[in-house]
Amino acid sequence: MVDRLRVTELDFDTIKTNLKTFLKQQNEFSDYDFEGSGLNILLDILAYNTHYNAYYLNMVANEAFLDTAILRSSVVSHAKTFGYTPYSIRSPIATINFVANSATSTSSTVTIPAGFSFLSNQIDNKSYNFVVVDDVTITKANSQFNFQNLELYEGQLVTYTFAYNELSNPKQVFNLPDSNIDTTTIKVSVSPSSTNTQTTIYSKVDDVLDITANSTVYFLQEGRNGQYEIYFGNNIVGKKLADGSVVSVTYLVTNGTAANKANNFVAVGTLVDTLGETLSTFIINPVSAAAGGSDRESVDEIKFAAPLQYATQNRLVTVKDYESYIKKNYPSIDSLSVWGGEDEVPPIYGKVLISLKPKDNFYLSEAEKQRIIREIIDPKSIISVSAEIRDPDFLYILLNNQVKFDAKKTTLTETQLSTQIRNAIISYKQTFLNKFNAIFALSRIQDQIDNVDINAIVGSETMVRLQKRITPELNTNANYTVRFGVALKRGTLTDRLTSTEFSVLDSTSVRRTAIIEEVPQSFTGVSSIEITNAGYGYTSAPTVTISGDGTGATAQAIIQSGRIVEIRMTNRGSDYTRATVSITGGGGFSAVATAVIDSRIGTLRTIFYDTNANRQIINANAGEINYDTGVITLNDLKIISVSASDGLLRLTAVSEDGVIESTRNTIITIDETDTASIVTTLEKIAS
Numbered sequence: 001m002v003d004r005l006r007v008t009e010l011d012f013d014t015i016k017t018n019l020k021t022f023l024k025q026q027n028e029f030s031d032y033d034f035e036g037s038g039l040n041i042l043l044d045i046l047a048y049n050t051h052y053n054a055y056y057l058n059m060v061a062n063e064a065f066l067d068t069a070i071l072r073s074s075v076v077s078h079a080k081t082f083g084y085t086p087y088s089i090r091s092p093i094a095t096i097n098f099v100a101n102s103a104t105s106t107s108s109t110v111t112i113p114a115g116f117s118f119l120s121n122q123i124d125n126k127s128y129n130f131v132v133v134d135d136v137t138i139t140k141a142n143s144q145f146n147f148q149n150l151e152l153y154e155g156q157l158v159t160y161t162f163a164y165n166e167l168s169n170p171k172q173v174f175n176l177p178d179s180n181i182d183t184t185t186i187k188v189s190v191s192p193s194s195t196n197t198q199t200t201i202y203s204k205v206d207d208v209l210d211i212t213a214n215s216t217v218y219f220l221q222e223g224r225n226g227q228y229e230i231y232f233g234n235n236i237v238g239k240k241l242a243d244g245s246v247v248s249v250t251y252l253v254t255n256g257t258a259a260n261k262a263n264n265f266v267a268v269g270t271l272v273d274t275l276g277e278t279l280s281t282f283i284i285n286p287v288s289a290a291a292g293g294s295d296r297e298s299v300d301e302i303k304f305a306a307p308l309q310y311a312t313q314n315r316l317v318t319v320k321d322y323e324s325y326i327k328k329n330y331p332s333i334d335s336l337s338v339w340g341g342e343d344e345v346p347p348i349y350g351k352v353l354i355s356l357k358p359k360d361n362f363y364l365s366e367a368e369k370q371r372i373i374r375e376i377i378d379p380k381s382i383i384s385v386s387a388e389i390r391d392p393d394f395l396y397i398l399l400n401n402q403v404k405f406d407a408k409k410t411t412l413t414e415t416q417l418s419t420q421i422r423n424a425i426i427s428y429k430q431t432f433l434n435k436f437n438a439i440f441a442l443s444r445i446q447d448q449i450d451n452v453d454i455n456a457i458v459g460s461e462t463m464v465r466l467q468k469r470i471t472p473e474l475n476t477n478a479n480y481t482v483r484f485g486v487a488l489k490r491g492t493l494t495d496r497l498t499s500t501e502f503s504v505l506d507s508t509s510v511r512r513t514a515i516i517e518e519v520p521q522s523f524t525g526v527s528s529i530e531i532t533n534a535g536y537g538y539t540s541a542p543t544v545t546i547s548g549d550g551t552g553a554t555a556q557a558i559i560q561s562g563r564i565v566e567i568r569m570t571n572r573g574s575d576y577t578r579a580t581v582s583i584t585g586g587g588g589f590s591a592v593a594t595a596v597i598d599s600r601i602g603t604l605r606t607i608f609y610d611t612n613a614n615r616q617i618i619n620a621n622a623g624e625i626n627y628d629t630g631v632i633t634l635n636d637l638k639i640i641s642v643s644a645s646d647g648l649l650r651l652t653a654v655s656e657d658g659v660i661e662s663t664r665n666t667i668i669t670i671d672e673t674d675t676a677s678i679v680t681t682l683e684k685i686a687s
Contacts, residue, residue: 010054016047066303073224075299079306086222086302087331088183091153091254092293094120094130094262095367098147099283100271105143110273112136112147114250115157117269120262120290128259129268130154130290133185133252140273149287149367152265155182155254163194166243172232178253181228185252188218188230193244205238214239256293257332260360263289288365291358294332301331316381322352329376334359337436339664352381354389355436355665363391392667395485395660397433397440398465398652399425399670401449401680403457410456417453418680424448425678429670440464440668442658458685464655468632469648472502472639480623480637484630485666487656490602491518497604497625497632497653501643504606506618511640512608514618516651518625519603525572526553526579528596534563535583535591542586546595550576553595557583564591600627604634627656 020043023029034040062068066078076086096118100110118130130152138145162174176186189199205217217238223229230249232241241247263286271279297305308324316322322338335357341348356364356372364372369389377387401421410417428448432438442464449460468482491497499516506512526546538559544567546553553573558566564583579595604623607615623634632651642649662668671677 010051010058012047012051015050016043019043019046066306069303070299072226072299075302076222079302080221082306082309084302084306084309085183085220086297087294087328088228089180089254089256089296090184090292090294090331091155091182091252091256092259092262092290093368093371094152094154094265094290095287095365096150096152096265097285097287098150098267099285100145100147100279101281101283102140102143102145102273102277102279104275104277105140106275107140108273108275108277109137109139110145110271110279112150112271116267116271118152118265118267118284120154120259121264123259123262126258128154128255128262129156130259130262130265131157131252133157145271145273145279151371152290153182153185153252153254154259154262154290154293155180155252157185157250157252159248159250162247162249164241164243164245164247172241173229174231174247174249175223175225176228176230176249176251178251179227180253180256182252182254183220183228185250186220186230187250189248190216190241191246191248192242194246199248202232208237211238213237254293256295257360258293259290260293260332261289261291288367291361291364291368292330292332294359297331316377319352322354322377325380326354326356326372326376330356330372332359333357335435335667337665343664350385352385352387353664354387355392356389357392357435357667362394364389390665392436393483393485393665394469395662395666395668396467396469396674396677397660397668397670398467398674398677399445399679400463400465401460401678402462402683403449403460403680404683404685405453405456405458407456407684410453412453412456414682417456418682420452421449421680422678424452425670426672429672434667434669436662436665436667438662438668440660464658464660465652466630466655466660467650467652469650471647472637472642472649474639474641477636477638480632480634482632482634482651484632484653485663486630486660488625488627488630489654489656490627491520491654493520495654496520497602497651499652500648500650502649503640503642504618504638505640506608512618513643514606514608516604516606516622516634518653519605519620525550525574526555526569526576526595526597527572527601528569529555529567529581529593530596531564531567531591531593533590533592534565535588536562538562538564538586538588538591540586542583542588542591544593545582545584546573546579547582548576548579548595550574550579553579555581557586557591559586559588562588564588564593567593601625602627604632606637625653 020034063071063074066075069075069078079086112132114133114135116132120128120130133153136147136150138147158178164172188202190202191197191199200216202216202218205211205219211217213235215238218230218232221229233239265284267282273279305328309328316325319338323336326336333356337355339353341351341353358364372389373387381387403421425445425448428445433440442462446460446462450457466484468484470480470482497518501513501515503511504514541557541559544555544557546555550573552571553576554571555567555569557564558568576597579597581593581595583591583593602625603621604625605620606618606622608618610616622637623632625632660668
C-alpha cells in the first residue's frame with residue numbers, strides 16, 4: 001500500500017524529501033534516480049511553491065490577530081476596532097513671557113498671528129523653529145504689550161487645501177502628505193465651494209456618543225502608508241460634506257524629541273498693532289523649557305495601549321483609566337504613577353494624585369504640569385475630582401560591596417573585575433529600577449555580582465545605604481521633613497545617619513563647616529503606650545504597671561464611659577530595650593496596651609570637627625529620626641551654604657530591609673555619576 005504524502009512539514013528541504021519519498025513509492029519511479037535527473041528541478045519548483053504558500057498563509061494568519069501582527073498597517077487596523085488611533089509625533093512646548101515695546105502709550109491692540117516664529121538656542125549645534133499655533137491678541141499697557149505664559153510649539157505650520165469631488169472620492173477621505181505631523185495641532189475648516197469663502201470650523205471626534213447627524217466634525221485615522229488621513233460623517237454620524245466643498249487643513253510639522261529642553265528664543269519678524277505701528281523691540285523671558293516632545297507611537301506600544309484605551313471607555317474614573325489615557329495623550333513620559341487621595345496620610349478625598357517622570361528630564365515644569373491638567377485631564381475627568389501632579393521623589397541606593405574571589409580562577413585583573421561588577425549593577429538598575437512601582441532586592445544584586453565571574457567569585461556581602469537629597473533654604477531658619485518611605489536601621493557608633501557638609505553659625509556666631517549625624521544611644525525610655533483593647537466596665541482609673549529591663553517608667557490611665565481612652569506617660573524612665581504593660585484594678589476588664597520604646601525614635605545633632613579633629617556639638621537636638629517610618633525632621637536649621645556643587649544636602653542612612661519597594665511618587669535609583677553609589681572592595685582568598 002502506498003503511503004500518503006505528508007503535509008505537516010513547512011520548510012523547503014522536508015517538503016522536497018516528502019515529495020521524493022511519495023514518488024519512490026509509486027511503481028513507475030521505484031528505481032528512478034531523482035538526484036541526477038531533470039525531475040529534480042521540477043521537485044525544487046514544487047517544493048519552493050509549497051514553501052512560499054505555507055509561509056504566506058502563516059504570515060496572513062499572524063496578521064489577522066493584534067497579538068501576533070507584525071506589519072504596522074495590520075496593527076493599526078486592529079487598533080481601530082478598539083476605537084484607538086495611534087498617537088503621532090508630538091511637538092515640544094515651551095512657555096515664555098513676551099513683551100513688545102511701543103513708541104507711544106496710546107491705547108491699541110496687537111495680535112501675534114498663528115505661525116509667528118521664534119528661533120531657539122542651539123541644541124546639538126542646531127537651532128529649532130518654534131511658532132505660536134493660535135492667534136493671541138492683547139491690549140497695550142503703559143507703552144508695552146505684555147504676553148504672559150505664551151506657549152510656543154516646535155515646528156512649522158503648513159496648510160493644505162482639498163477640493164471634494166463626490167464621484168472621485170465617495171468616502172470623503174483626505175490624505176495628509178507630511179509624515180511628521182503633530183495631530184493634536186490639526187485644524188480643519190470647510191467652505192461650501194471655491195467661490196463661497198464662508199468657512200465652518202470642524203472639530204475632531206473624541207466620543208461618537210456626543211455627535212449627531214448635523215455635527216460639524218471630522219475623524220482621524222492612520223492610513224496604510226503610515227500617513228494620517230481625515231474623513232467626514234455620513235449625515236447619520238456627523239455631517240457629510242457637500243459636493244464641491246473646499247477642505248482646508250492646517251497642522252504642525254515637527255522634529256519631536258530633538259527640540260526638548262530648548263529654553264532661549266529670538267523672535268523672527270515684526271508685529272503691527274491696530275494703529276499701524278511696526279513693533280520690532282522685544283523682551284523675551286523663558287518661563288519653562290521646551291518639553292513634551294515625543295516620537296510616533298511604535299508597533300509594540302500600539303499593541304499594549306489599544307486594549308487598555310478600549311477598557312477606559314474614553315473616561316477618567318479609575319487609576320487605570322488615568323494611566324492609560326495620560327500615556328496616550330502625553331507619550332513623552334518614561335514612567336507614570338497614579339494614586340487616589342484616600343491613600344494619602346492623612347487622606348485627601350476628592351483628589352487624584354499623579355507623578356510623571358519625563359524621558360528627557362527629572363521633573364516637569366510647573367507650566368507643563370498645569371497644561372497637562374488643563375488640556376488632557378480636566379476634559380475627561382469627573383467634575384467632583386481634581387487632579388494634582390507631583391514631582392517624582394528620588395530615593396538613591398548606595399551599595400558597598402565586599403567581594404571575595406580566587407585570582408587563580410579568572411583571567412580578569414582586579415580593575416576589570418571591579419568594572420564588570422559595576423556594569424552588572426548598572427544593568428540591574430536599568431532593568432528593575434529608575435521607575436515608579438519598582439522593587440529593589442538585595443538578593444538579586446548579590447546574584448548579579450556573583451554571576452560576573454561564577455568560577456572566581458567565592459561570595460559577596462553588600463551593605464545597602466539609602467540617600468535623600470534636599471535643596472536647603474539658604475540663610476533662613478527652616479524646618480525640613482525628609483521621607484525615606486522605608487524602615488531605617490538604628491545607627492551605631494561606627495555606622496549611623498550622616499549628611500554632607502554645610503556651613504552654619506554656632507552659638508557664638510562663628511561660621512562652622514558642619515554635618516548632621518545620628519546620636520548613638522545606649523539606653524532608652526518608654527516614649528508612649530498604645531491601647532490595643534480599651535476594655536469595659538471601668539468605674540475608676542486602673543493602675544498601669546510597666547515592667548522591663550529598665551527602670552522608672554510610669555503612666556496614668558484616662559477612662560471615659562467605662563473604657564480606657566488614653567494612657568499618658570508620667571515618667572519615661574531609662575535603660576529600656578523591652579517593656580510590657582499590665583492594667584489592674586478600676587473595676588473593669590479586658591484592657592490591653594503595649595509600650596513603645598524610644599529605640600524607634602532617634603535624635604539628630606549638628607556637629608563640626610575642630611583643628612584637632614575632635615567632634616564639637618553645635619546643636620545637640622537638631623531633629624528626630626523615626627526608624628519605623630523613615631521620616632526625618634530637622635528643626636529651625638539655618639544653612640548658610642552647602643559644600644556640594646549642585647547645591648543639594650545629602651542625608652544617608654542604612655536600610656533596615658533588603659527588599660525596598662517604591663510607592664506613590666517614589667523612584668528608586670542608583671546615581672551612576674556619584675562615585676559613592678557603587679563602591680566595591682575586592683579580597684583575594686588563599687588557595
